[in-house]
Amino acid sequence: MEHTERPGATARPTTHQPPTWNPLLADGTLDYGLVDLSRIEDQHWLPALHAGITAQREAVEAIAADDSPASVATVLHPLGLSHRLLSRVERAFSCMSSVHATPERQQVQQELAQELAGHRDWLTLHPGLFRRLAALETALAQGQASATPEQLRMLQKTLDAARAAGAGLVEATQQQLRAINLELTAAETAYEQLQRQEAAAHAVHFTELSELAGLGEQELAAAEAAAREAGHVSGALLPLNLPVQQGPLERMTLRDSRRRLHQASTARGTLTDDEGRTTSAIGAQIALLRARRARMLGFEHHLDSVLPSRTAEDRTSIETMLRTIADGASARLEAEIQTLRETGVLAGSASDPAHSSSTAELDPWDISFGFATVAKQRSSDAASGSEQSAGAEQSAGADQSAGADQSAAAAKGQDVPLEEALRQVFAAASRLYGITVVERDDLPGFAPGARSFEVFEASAEQRPGAGIGLFLLDLFARPSKSGGAWMNSFSVASTLTGSSPVVINALNITAPAPGEEPALTPSAMRTLFHEFGHALHGLLAEAEFEELSGTAVPRDNVEFPSQVNEIFQELFTGGLAEAGQAPAAEDLWGKGFSTFEHIAAVVLDLAWHTLSVEEAEAAAEDPDAFSAAALTAWGLDHPLVPPRYGTGFFKHIFAGSGYAAGYYSYLWAQVLAADASQWYREQLGALDDSEQQDRALAAAGSQVRRELLARGNTRDPLESYRISFGREPHMEPLLRQLGL
Structure with a gap:
């Protein structure tokens, strides 16, 4: 991974803006049209959303009122341009609320969701727009208009979505559909927010660090910090991630501690x-x-x-x-x-006094620990056999780079330092797709601790070629962050709107203790490769319409x-x-x-x-x-x-x-x-x-x-x-x- 500055990088604007200024209403001032996200405040979201909805509705009404012959230029292109502002607001909020959902943003989310649900129904069920789309479909079928294969696909997808939403049904049925969609949106938002609250409420507090025997120093330090942040004066706190099998279960040697964590995970769905x-x-x-x-x-x-x-x-x-x-x-x-x-995998697992580790039956909280223990044993046996077969064979071991050693460590199931993990991910993409990834320290982070990278075409001169887009990375878990790992986009590639790809990857790995270098477990390494695959799908996209671009x-x-x-x-x-x-x-x-x-x-x-x-x-x-x-x-x-x-x-x-x-x-x-x-x-x-x-x-x-x-x-x-x-x-x- 390179750490060079890009010549001519856009500097952050320093001009004071009046209180009424809303950064979401203007094109982004940073490279690739990225909005300076550090300047967005919660009060900006709803006004920007309303402005985006208004702009699209005005454009759609104009399309519907146009009585000229239906064509790509009079129907599809203005429709594809109608949502530029709205998409910018939606995408930015989706990215930022998922990684840092403050109470204020959760309140904004409820209002945004309801507004957007109503607007989507207005759009997909708009009779005038549906008439113009159907007219274009007829004109193309009769040879009265022309379109590229992508334009034909865009038209078909738009019509299919309208019909699936109820376009063409009687008005009374459409009104019922609108009501259901609003109720659904409210319920989905309520589910997400309660699920997030429950994960925090069910986090397991351990009064003594000794109860977490088996966890590494980095995990213990993070658990202690989580306890302090949650208001506990001592002990350690293990937050819950989304899947039922919590990561620490693989390493916790005390059965009773595993039981508490596993039961907290499976008990979700009970908070009201x-x-x-x-x-x-x-x-x-x-x-x-x-x-x-x-x-x-x-x-x-x-x-x-x-x-x-x-x-x-x-x-x-x-x-x-x-x-x-x-x-x-x-x-x-x-x-x-x-x-x-x-x-007898439990023989190596410390037990509570009520059980004998050598004779105890397996319980659900033993499964992750047992599988991980056997995997380590088999990996160790395989490595030992490999070393023995190598015998006295002399290789260039003394000259191997640290990167090669760390790659071998990953292959043997060991943790990999973060910088080496990123080097491997970016190097693989470079070898496959001919790109170069360069860190951009000059860009403002969209979330605490997030990092920014620019993606270029590779060049024969070993320096960056043409710019492709931005890749933003948010690795570490925080209480306000959604669980799991995902890819999202601030913008997508589109020749129609002129936008370039700006994508994010978000993971939830444990932050290191102060002064410690972060490292990724084999599972986290796999997740990093997985999510960067999504990012590549967005970064390497080539499309006319945003609705068909990349991961769409x-x-x-x-x-x-x-x-x-x-x-x-x-x-x-x-x-x-x-x-x-x-x-x-x-x-x-x-x-x-x-x-x-x-x-x-x-x-x-x-x-x-x-x-x-x-x-x-x-x-x-x-x-x-x-x-x-x-x-x-x-x-x-x-x-x-x-x-x-x-x-x-x-x-x-x-x-x-x-x-x-x-x-x-x-x-x-x-x-x-x-x-x-x-x-x-x-x-x-x-x-x-x-x-x-x-x-x-x-x-x-x-x-x-x-x-x-x-x-x-x-x-x-x-x-x-x-x-x-x-x-x-x-x-x-x-x-x-x-x-x-």
Whole structure:
């Protein structure tokens, strides 16, 4: 990773602005049109939103009133330009509220959500706009107008969205849809905010550091700091992250401490809001509202209403994939748990006085610890065997760089210093896609501790070429930050609006103690590669319309580029060149466990979103009982392994509609990613020379960048896949990766 300044960097403006000045209302003054986010105050959001809504409504009314022949120039282009201000406000608020949701921003979020929900309904159900779009569709069909393939796709997507929202229905039905959408937005916002509050409320306080035996110094220091920040005068606090299996469970040697943390995690969904509702109850209400909306639109349930905008053909194709994976994962999980029992993994785990560690039965809070312990044992055995086989072989070990040593450490499951982790992520992208990443210390951070980087085309002269966009990185956890990890965009690439990509990655790794260098665990390293895959999808996009740019692909396709990027960790271990080989046993350890908990969450999502109105009403009477019955029906009600997300803390599907009836997308995308991984291995497997491999890798990456990442949703993503990889995706590589 380079740390050079970019010549001619834009300086931060220093001119004093009057109190009424709103930075969101003007084009950004920083590079790539970025607004100086350090100057935005909470009082700026709503006025800027209102201005953006007003600007778009005026533009849409003008389109609707135009009686000239419908064309791309008179309909699509003005529509695509109508939301420039509104998009800037929405994107900026989404980015900033997710990483630092102060109480003031949470209040603004409620108001913004309601305003935007009403405006979206106004837009998609506008009769005059729908008439003009339909007129353009007719003109194109009759040869009276012309359009490029991307423009045709944009028109079709816009019309499909309008029809799916109820355009063309009678006014009374549209009014009912508007009411449901407003109620849904309020419920989704309430779910997100209560889920965040509950995570904080259920954080586990330990009075003595000795209770956290097994955690590293960095984790202990962070836990002590979290306790002070939460108002505790002593002890340590472990906040809750989104998934049910909390990271520290892998290392905590005291069983009772593990029990407390795990039970706090699984107990989520019980805190009530001001109206007496739990997140589980709000989630059930959301599912019911979605079922009612689907029926009004003529669909049996919510899944059917969203499938037209997905790549999956139908419910049967989704469930066929899930059943194949679920059956294999269940069998593998049982074998893995039997191994835990046979190896006596708890013998090395300190126990409370009521249990004997050598004879105790496994409990749910032992599972993460047990899998991690066995993984370390196997990794150590494999490393020991490798060293013995090397014997007296002399290599250039004394001359190896620190970077090579740290890459090897990552391959052996050890933590990697942050700067080395970033170097690896950026170097992989450079080798694949011909880009260079340079840190920009002169740009103001959008969140506490965030860092800024500029992305360039690589040049033969070993210096940055043409600028592509900005990459902003927010790594460390904080109480006001959403859980998990994600990619978001302040702006996206569009030749129509003239905007350039400015994307962020947000993670939730533990901040280091003062004076300590941060390091990433193997799991965090994988997450960093994954999220940077999303970032590359946005940074390398080429599109006319923002609505089709980069990651604006169908929900069950959006995870594919990020999962492909995960495989390039292997660039630093040599594994990529081993074409067609089955994964080693140590690499498959825990696949049953991780796949099982994942697919159980997928089943919960589909269960909630394949209900008729009447079934949803019944389920809302007892959400927990419904969830349990849904898992039992699939044989996924394991006493030791709960779903990755429960109904009470399933932010993906209840805090917004993006992944509703779409959490299967991760597995759907894994099919594509595993097949693509196999394709890359095939390109390199027959090449022994490292220079040949580098050239082959660069050629393959260039093709994928040009035909898939750059294309976004400007054409069918599955067509882009076939063009990029020269074949249809197959499921066998994924089953092999999962050991199924």
